[in-house]
Amino acid sequence: MNSRRRFLQAAGLAGGALAASAVTRVALAGLPEAVVQTSPETMPPLHPPTGRPYNPVVTLNGWTLPWRMNKGVKEFHLVAEPVVRELAPGLKAHLWGYNGQSPGPTIEVVEGDRLRIFVTNRLPEHTSIHWHGQRLPNGMDGVSGLTQPAIQPGKTFVYEFVARRPGTFMYHPHADEMTQMAMGMMGSWVTHPKAKHPLIDEVDRDFVFLLNAYDIDPGSYTPRIMTMLDFNLWSWNSRIFPGIDSLNVRLNDKVRVRIGNLTMTNHPMHLHGHEFLVTGTDGGPTPKGTRWYEVTTDVAVGQMRQIEFVADEEGDWAFHCHKSHHTMNAMGHDVPTMIGVDHTGLARKITSLIPDYMVMGERGMADMTEMEMPLPDNSIPMMTGRGPFGSVEMGGMFSVVKVRRNQKRGDYSNPEWFRHPPGTQAYEFGGALAEPARDFSPGGTSMPRAQEPGDGIELKVRKPGHAGHE
Numbered sequence: 001m002n003s004r005r006r007f008l009q010a011a012g013l014a015g016g017a018l019a020a021s022a023v024t025r026v027a028l029a030g031l032p033e034a035v036v037q038t039s040p041e042t043m044p045p046l047h048p049p050t051g052r053p054y055n056p057v058v059t060l061n062g063w064t065l066p067w068r069m070n071k072g073v074k075e076f077h078l079v080a081e082p083v084v085r086e087l088a089p090g091l092k093a094h095l096w097g098y099n100g101q102s103p104g105p106t107i108e109v110v111e112g113d114r115l116r117i118f119v120t121n122r123l124p125e126h127t128s129i130h131w132h133g134q135r136l137p138n139g140m141d142g143v144s145g146l147t148q149p150a151i152q153p154g155k156t157f158v159y160e161f162v163a164r165r166p167g168t169f170m171y172h173p174h175a176d177e178m179t180q181m182a183m184g185m186m187g188s189w190v191t192h193p194k195a196k197h198p199l200i201d202e203v204d205r206d207f208v209f210l211l212n213a214y215d216i217d218p219g220s221y222t223p224r225i226m227t228m229l230d231f232n233l234w235s236w237n238s239r240i241f242p243g244i245d246s247l248n249v250r251l252n253d254k255v256r257v258r259i260g261n262l263t264m265t266n267h268p269m270h271l272h273g274h275e276f277l278v279t280g281t282d283g284g285p286t287p288k289g290t291r292w293y294e295v296t297t298d299v300a301v302g303q304m305r306q307i308e309f310v311a312d313e314e315g316d317w318a319f320h321c322h323k324s325h326h327t328m329n330a331m332g333h334d335v336p337t338m339i340g341v342d343h344t345g346l347a348r349k350i351t352s353l354i355p356d357y358m359v360m361g362e363r364g365m366a367d368m369t370e371m372e373m374p375l376p377d378n379s380i381p382m383m384t385g386r387g388p389f390g391s392v393e394m395g396g397m398f399s400v401v402k403v404r405r406n407q408k409r410g411d412y413s414n415p416e417w418f419r420h421p422p423g424t425q426a427y428e429f430g431g432a433l434a435e436p437a438r439d440f441s442p443g444g445t446s447m448p449r450a451q452e453p454g455d456g457i458e459l460k461v462r463k464p465g466h467a468g469h470e
């Protein structure tokens, strides 16, 4: 964290001090200062320096963009530029983003705010910003060629509109979108209601993140921009598990999570241990009569979903995309299924010819997490995150909601792993077992089958290190 950010954080925590100091430092400049953030840590939320109070959002592995007030207008400065983003420790990507990071900082405003957003382009090609979901004058909608000329490299454009509708939104370019979004250009936007709203509850914790995806060959740094579906890195705010921060809450906190999808496929988001309501979309709060409890909600491409629950069960609760390939890192899809194949003899023969040959997955893929595989530079194993009881065997779009009884009020620092009270954890059984019930009835559709070597599953051998695309 650089000293500028530290300063802003300290000032932000002191409430109104931020506005005053920010204004004096930049009062003479034509543009609001372009605050840059490069740390992958989640920044403590900025308390609102001016105007109506609200409970600020927490951007996972991200931050909220500071602003200055200028004669009743909230002014922001976004800078589109190349950035280096650590996706997880050991894996860095050369992306494009805003103000030092991909995604860009969250823009957080209050319904009715008058806004002026300066957008400076430091990319090698033109860009624009579309304010996804906003009610605004057509000429502020940011579709290059349609509602404005593109912002050329080196130029700054100004967008001005009023935040008319409270809710959860996002921003992204509408210029060479395929490239610019594949490179990480996007950000979240939250508009808080200006007064108590019948459909918007107050919450203790309010998280926001975007679903995004990259296709980066193991050992390289720049995403392939032509990939349409076969991405190998599935991320939240351009971070992958175990690099995604946990969502830390106190027992019985009311929690809101705002999730936007700017990938090329849908993501069924699944929370363990609790039921939630979908309380909003990018169209605004959902009418109460349309809400029902779920544990998984699908976030389709270009959508935002806002879920809410009361965290009334202590523990470390998994929260992830339910597409199992999206909780993996840097995997290839052309690995044959090897379960049940005994290739010890074959592997021994091949190893005598090619010493570093290895076979994958004869007992399932979980072995992969323990294998001492040689990895190319700048890549991480496809299932990595370690928990208190071993490998979590997941990567990608996965994090943990940590619900704690003893977290002090206002302290949302990352607690230790959950200590399960005695008698509340699955345990190994050492006694004698009766024959289990099975359905092998005569004329039934199942029958006993002994697993035999090479029983019809094609045997293939791969060289180690081939974890990505060919």
Ligand SMILES: [Cu+2]
Binding pocket: 234, 266, 267, 268, 321, 322, 323, 326, 397
């Ligand atoms: Cu997914």
